[in-house]
Amino acid sequence: MDEIRPFTIESFYSFVTEKKLMGAKCNNCGRTSLPPRPMCTACRSTDLAWQELPKQGTLLTYTVIHVAPDRFSDSTPYAVGIVEMKENARLPGAIRSIDPKDLKIGMQLTVAFDQEMVVEKWPQWPRYYFKP
Amino acid sequence: MVAVKNHHHGCMNPKAHMQKEVSLEKAMASRVIAWPLKLYDCSLITDGASCLILTKPELAKTYTDSPVHIIGSGQASDTIGLYERDVYTTLNVGRLAAAEAYSMAGVSPADIDTAEVHDCFTIAEIVAYEDLGFCKPGAGGQFIEEGQSHIGGEVAVCTSGGLKAKGHPVGATGTAQAYEIYLQLTGQAGKRQVADAEVGLTHNVGGLGATGVVNVYKRD
Ligand SMILES: [Zn+2]
Secondary structure (H helix, E strand, O other): OHHHOOOOHHHHHHHHHOOOOEEEEEOOOOOEEOOOOOOOOOOOOOOEEEEEOOOEEEEEEEEEEOOOOHHHHHHOOEEEEEEEEEOOEEEEEEEOOOOHHHOOOOOEEEEEEOOOOOOOOOOOOOOEEEEO | OHHHHHHHHHHOOOOOOOOOOOOHHHHHHOOEEEEOEEHHHEOOOOOOOOOOOOOOHHHHOOOOOOOEEEEEEEEEEOOOOHHHOOOOOOOHHHHHHHHHHHHHHOOOHHHOOEEEOOOOEHHHHHHHHHHOOOOOOOOHHHHHHOOOOOOOOOOEEOOOOHHHHOOOOHHHHHHHHHHHHHHHHOOOOHHHOOOOOOEEEEEEEEOOOOEEEEEEEEEO
């Protein structure tokens, strides 16, 4: 069934609901799009396949937000980073369960998933985040 | 140091949003917004308008005695998602658009007397020095430390005060940059005039560096 889900952000989050991190692997050039795109951003091929990615990755860069949008203002300061899950497959997201002062570029982080559905206008999906 | 410079330039621009000097100590001691960026690293949220009259060279003199010529123009695009980019210390669109504009204009970075760059955050101006070839990659910090982007330096950058002090009325920012270069190349920049400015450049970026435009200008 997985093969027929369209290569969209919505499908990506439907996999997140199943605690899976899924990217779109290009059958033409081999690049993995994460989150998936309907077309390979490297070679523009639409010949894609779902690929489950490892949940462990390397922190490439991060910031610590002190002035946040209203809905996140209760959580400041909080860290947001970009994590490389495998070559060319990078994912942005919040980093929790660690004091932002202890973050270091190059450290290993693991993807975790919210238990509960975030009830908001958008997105109506559980969110993923990173933790040490 | 970029904030200190651009606030200083803004003080000499009667049309700048922020006409107030800031010391390095005050800028460094300001509150954190998004680490490591502090309050004085961030550009302003500004209301404003700007306009240009674009016409053929043959007709320019019917509008003004002192037209400025656009001699090179480059545009580039990139992914919207930062996570889809290979490096975070350069904007591909800045480098690609600059290469195209320099090539069309037949000039090199060393020929630029003054430039308005997209200093939405202070680090963006430092990255722009490098992307525009004013200095080598990684040497942008040293470039401002040495005062090379001040009026009187190698290339005067953001004499208007930039997005940092002149302000960032998003839709008007690009043409406002061209307006500043027009003033500089026609000797109308008042107290912030760059001596004998002959060739100018504007560098504008949108969508987190998903799109970028560089233009090179020459006085008549
Ligand atoms: Zn491909």
